[in-house]
Amino acid sequence: xxxxxxxxxxxxxxxxxxxxxxxxxxTSINNLQWYRQNSGRGLVHxxxxxxxxxxxxxxxxxxxxxxxxxxSSLLITASRAADTASYFCAxxxxxxxxLTFGSGTRLQVQP
Amino acid sequence: xxxxxxxPRYLITVTGKxxxxxxxxxxxxEYMSWYRQDPGLGLRQIYYSMNVEVTDKGDVPEGYxxxxxxxxxxxxxxxxxxxxxxxxxxxxxxxxxxxxxxxFGPGTRLTVL
Numbered sequence: 001x002x003x004x005x006x007x008x009x010x011x012x013x014x015x016x017x018x019x020x021x022x023x024x025x026x027t028s029i030n031n032l033q034w035y036r037q038n039s040g041r042g043l044v045h046x047x048x049x050x051x052x053x054x055x056x057x058x059x060x061x062x063x064x065x066x067x068x069x070x071x072s073s074l075l076i077t078a079s080r081a082a083d084t085a086s087y088f089c090a091x092x093x094x095x096x097x098x099l100t101f102g103s104g105t106r107l108q109v110q111p
Numbered sequence: 112x113x114x115x116x117x118x119p120r121y122l123i124t125v126t127g128k129x130x131x132x133x134x135x136x137x138x139x140x141e142y143m144s145w146y147r148q149d150p151g152l153g154l155r156q157i158y159y160s161m162n163v164e165v166t167d168k169g170d171v172p173e174g175y176x177x178x179x180x181x182x183x184x185x186x187x188x189x190x191x192x193x194x195x196x197x198x199x200x201x202x203x204x205x206x207x208x209x210x211x212x213x214x215f216g217p218g219t220r221l222t223v224l
Contacts, residue, residue, distance in 0.1 A: 030211070031211055033211070033212070033213075035215075040199065040218070040220070041217065041218065042201060042215045042216055042217040042218050043154075043201065043215040044215075045212045045213065045214070048211060048212060088153060088154070090154075092211055098144060098156045098159055098169060098170075099154075099156075099203075099213055100156075101146075101153040101154040101155075102153050103151055103152060103153040104153060
């Protein structure tokens with residue numbers, strides 16, 4: 001079952017602009033993670049935010065988490081053409097330690 | 112280099128012909144998992160393993176088998192593949208005691224005719 005749902009499904013911006021992607025989820029989580037996937041390739045872990053954290057930074061990435069709204073956002077600042085990829089949020093719940101992925105946001109950064 | 116490897120990377124086969132996709136990790140992770148990725152559906156978990164000889168079903172286990180005889184290997188077996196199993200498959204591993212990050216293999220693109 002899909003837990004995380006990303007919004008928008010697709011986003012096209014110019015190089016240098018900021019890109020914001022949102023993720024909503026349904027149940028309680030231990031943490032929420034963002035992954036990047038270049039076309040048809042494997043997933044690369046970008047950043048993890050725990051349920052007791054509200055904001056986290058890593059380079060040009062900024063992630064926020066609002067557990068009361070069950071939502072998270074990923075901000076990529078000063079985007080580059082190389083940021084073109086699909087971005088997935090994944091929630092880490094309990095029990096079988098599986099990550100539950102959303103369907104992703106496809107980001108296109110125009111040079 | 113820490114990595115998860117999968118083989119083959121690409122496979123075209125016919126309905127009913129048994130196949131195995133191998134997965135191996137060199138990080139001594141206890142937990143390993145298989146996902147399939149389909150357009151518009153994100154990644155869905157097929158099977159997972161918490162340790163050697165411990166496996167369990169994920170969200171979409173029908174038509175698949177797994178085994179975990181060694182810690183580093185977690186093969187995915189399709190006894191009688193069908194066209195609806197055409198998909199992109201990912202193996203992943205994680206350290207249960209440490210950081211929660213999952214490490215993904217490069218993917219296996221399977222087409223069942």
